[in-house]
Amino acid sequence: MRIIIEKDAAAAAKRCAELIVEQIQKKPNSVLGLATGGTPVACYQVLIEMYREKTVSFAGCKSFNLDEYVGLAGDHPQSYRHFMQKNLFDHIDIDPAATHVPNGLAKDYEAYGEVYEQQIADAGGIDLQLLGIGSDGHIAFNEPGSSLGSRTRLKTLMPETVQDNARFFDSIDEVPRLAVTMGVGTILESRQCLLMATGAHKADAIAGAIEGPVTCQNTASALQLHRDAVYVLDEAAAQGLTRQAYYRSSEEMHRKVLAEGV
Numbered sequence: 039m040r041i042i043i044e045k046d047a048a049a050a051a052k053r054c055a056e057l058i059v060e061q062i063q064k065k066p067n068s069v070l071g072l073a074t075g076g077t078p079v080a081c082y083q084v085l086i087e088m089y090r091e092k093t094v095s096f097a098g099c100k101s102f103n104l105d106e107y108v109g110l111a112g113d114h115p116q117s118y119r120h121f122m123q124k125n126l127f128d129h130i131d132i133d134p135a136a137t138h139v140p141n142g143l144a145k146d147y148e149a150y151g152e153v154y155e156q157q158i159a160d161a162g163g164i165d166l167q168l169l170g171i172g173s174d175g176h177i178a179f180n181e182p183g184s185s186l187g188s189r190t191r192l193k194t195l196m197p198e199t200v201q202d203n204a205r206f207f208d209s210i211d212e213v214p215r216l217a218v219t220m221g222v223g224t225i226l227e228s229r230q231c232l233l234m235a236t237g238a239h240k241a242d243a244i245a246g247a248i249e250g251p252v253t254c255q256n257t258a259s260a261l262q263l264h265r266d267a268v269y270v271l272d273e274a275a276a277q278g279l280t281r282q283a284y285y286r287s288s289e290e291m292h293r294k295v296l297a298e299g300v
Contacts, residue, residue, distance in 0.1 A: 039267045039269065040267070040268045041279075041289065042271065043271050043273060043276045043282065043286060043289070044270065044271065046273070046274075047080060047272045050272045051080035051084055051234070052084050053270050054168070054234045055081050055082075055085045055088060057166075057270070058166060058232070059093060062094050062095075063094065065165060067099065068098075068099050068166065069099070069100045069101070069102070069158075069162055069163065069164050070099055070100070070164070070165065070167075070168070071103075071164040071166065071168060071169075071228055072101050072122065073103070073169055073170050074103065074118045074121045074122065074170075077170040077234055077236055078125075080236075082126040083125075089130045089131065096132035097132065099132055099136065100136040100161050101132065101138060102138045102164060102220075103119075103137075103138065103139040104219060104220050104225075105220065106118045106119065106141065107142050107216075107217050108216035109142060109143070109214050110142045111143055112142075116206055116212075117142060118139055118140075122137065122139060138154075140190070140218040141218070142214075142217075142218065144218065147191065147218055150218065151190035151192075151218070152190075154190045154218075155189055158224070163228070163229065164227070164228040164229065165229050165230065166228065167230070167232065168232050169225070169231060169232065169233040169258070171233060171235050171240060171243050171244065172199060172243065173198065173202060173240060173242075174196065174198055174199075174256070175243040175256030175257060175259065176257050176258070177222070177233070177258045178219045178220050179195060179199070180193070180219060180222050181193065181195065181199060182196065182254065184257050185221070185222065185223075185254065186223070186226075186252070186254055186257065188222050188223050190224055191219065192218055193216070193218070193219050194215060194216055195217060200213045222257050226263065229266065233258065233267070233269050234269075234270045234271075235270075235275040236271070236275050237272070237274050237275055238274040238277065240275045241276070241277045241278040244258075244279065245278030245280075246258075246259060247261065247262075248262075248269065
């Protein structure tokens with residue numbers, strides 16, 4: 039794992055965006071896995087600015103989002119499709135037909151999960167998967183107890199997740215209790231996983247994911263098994279890590295090697 043610790047949330051968002059742009063510059067037809075929630079918004083704002091500055095083009099890219107609420111149409115203001123349009127897609131040059139968000143109105147979610155998995159496979163697999171992390175360590179909507187080999191499927195949300203997401207709705211009663219989500223196994227097949235976390239409220243989850251055991255009770259911990267997992271954290275989110283000095287020195291050496299071509 040590569041652990042990048044930045045001073046604050048703004049610096050973490052900038053670094054995360056730079057890594058995504060590096061991937062696209064290396065492979066203009068990259069397949070991107072994208073995330074929703076409060077944390078990625080700042081990263082998307084930086085990506086939009088970099089696009090406007092002509093640093094990057096998304097014209098050749100495809101994207102697949104992690105999840106969607108069950109029961110919400112794509113034009114619902116709290117749907118994740120609407121979130122992506124508002125916070126990223128409407129402001130860059132990605133082909134709308136190349137953007138994929140799970141269908142929250144599917145009739146048969148077992149069959150639909152297989153369809154979504156096949157769409158990812160047909161696109162050549164995900165090159166870079168952006169992730170957030172829940173306060174209980176979940177990635178996508180793979181709540182504690184989810185199989186670490188799980189695939190795209192229907193998932194019941196934990197009460198804590200419903201409470202966390204209530205801030206986006208007029209009342210907690212409006213928060214959907216079900217979601218369709220990529221599985222942990224699906225996520226682990228991405229060529230690179232890029233997890234961004236900011237804020238002290240994520241510190242326990244991050245400590246468990248990075249330095250704790252691999253366990254279905256913290257599904258982000260499965261990234262310990264990934265060949266190319268990168269964490270971008272601010273100091274608040276990293277405060278529970280016991281080996282911060284090593285992570286910082288390791289990242290400094292990593293950047294030096296890249297700069298000097300050693």
